Amino acid sequence: MSGQKVCRRLEGRVALVTGAGRGLGAALALRLAQEGAHVAAADIMLDGVEKVAAECTERYGVKALPLKCDVTDEAGVEAAVGRIVEEMGRLDILVANAGIVVPGPITDIEVDQWRKCIEVNLVGYMICAKHAVRAMLWQGSGVIVQINSKSGKRGSSKNSAYAASKFGGIGLTQSLALELAERGIRVNAVCPGNLLSGKLWQEQLFPQYAERWGMTVEEVRQKYIEQVPMKRECTEKDVCDAVIFLCSDESSYITGQALNVDGGQTMH
Numbered sequence: 135m136s137g138q139k140v141c142r143r144l145e146g147r148v149a150l151v152t153g154a155g156r157g158l159g160a161a162l163a164l165r166l167a168q169e170g171a172h173v174a175a176a177d178i179m180l181d182g183v184e185k186v187a188a189e190c191t192e193r194y195g196v197k198a199l200p201l202k203c204d205v206t207d208e209a210g211v212e213a214a215v216g217r218i219v220e221e222m223g224r225l226d227i228l229v230a231n232a233g234i235v236v237p238g239p240i241t242d243i244e245v246d247q248w249r250k251c252i253e254v255n256l257v258g259y260m261i262c263a264k265h266a267v268r269a270m271l272w273q274g275s276g277v278i279v280q281i282n283s284k285s286g287k288r289g290s291s292k293n294s295a296y297a298a299s300k301f302g303g304i305g306l307t308q309s310l311a312l313e314l315a316e317r318g319i320r321v322n323a324v325c326p327g328n329l330l331s332g333k334l335w336q337e338q339l340f341p342q343y344a345e346r347w348g349m350t351v352e353e354v355r356q357k358y359i360e361q362v363p364m365k366r367e368c369t370e371k372d373v374c375d376a377v378i379f380l381c382s383d384e385s386s387y388i389t390g391q392a393l394n395v396d397g398g399q400t401m402h
């Protein structure tokens with residue numbers, strides 16, 4: 135067990151995290167485990183979720199189930215939720231985190247690539263919510279948290295597929311919140327700022343933007359920090375803290391919200 139203070143606010147609950155093989159999803163799975171939840175970690179990359187699940191059990195003593203699952207494949211998602219209910223007994227929490235970024239100017243971007251971004255980020259969220267909600271309705275309780283983005287509230291230049299998918303995610307979140315409010319299921323979203331130390335930025339976005347703008351990676355990094363009123367990047371812990379709050383009973387009167395976790399960058 136790590137030396138960190140353990141609250142275990144979610145003791146015994148069962149959580150599914152999508153896109154849990156790396157990055158924010160992996161951090162969320164571990165944090166849910168630290169709070170005492172049993173965790174199903176799903177991703178298209180099985181090796182990633184196998185490592186994350188093993189770490190959840192080793193460090194926090196919870197049950198953990200690694201699942202190879204593509205959120206855009208309805209039959210696969212239905213089977214994954216079925217396995218969770220069978221092996222863990224129930225499903226209390228869905229963290230819909232799986233997401234991709236497909237940047238590019240509107241004049242150049244391939245329609246298939248644009249559509250793929252909508253398919254993973256928006257349709258994938260809908261498919262996971264559909265099957266999680268079926269299990270939750272049966273129990274009469276549950277919590278869904280979508281990992282959205284500040285690009286779900288404000289347009290993003292040369293990143294229209296991503297922003298459109300995330301704006302749609304907020305519409306879906308609010309609609310599900312209304313549909314399920316009387317059934318004991320809360321649905322919220324978290325809108326993080328830029329996780330500049332994460333793999334997505336380090337491996338994909340920094341090199342792309344540096345080349346596009348003729349800048350060094352450090353210059354691009356500074357440009358993004360400058361846009362944040364608090365003058366620092368968003369961390370995985372910042373997002374995990376907000377997600378755990380929205381999963382816990384401390385937020386039992388909160389539904390249909392999209393909470394900005396972005397150092398003041400977006401204020402609506």
Ligand SMILES: NC(=O)c1ccc[n+]([C@@H]2O[C@H](COP(=O)([O-])OP(=O)(O)OC[C@H]3O[C@@H](n4cnc5c(N)ncnc54)[C@H](O)[C@@H]3O)[C@@H](O)[C@H]2O)c1
Pocket residue numbers: 152153154155156157158159176177178179182203204205206230231232233234254258281282283284325326327328329330332333334335
């Ligand atoms: N990184 C940021 O700065 C940032 C900012 C705001 C919001 N977000 C959101 O946070 C979430 C996680 O982002 P990240 O930075 O950790 O990205 P990441 O690329 O590091 O991780 C995404 C994970 O999702 C998995 N995945 C991709 N397609 C999938 C599919 N079809 N089915 C199942 N899993 C799939 C990938 O294999 C990967 O493990 C995304 O929804 C993203 O939009 C990220």
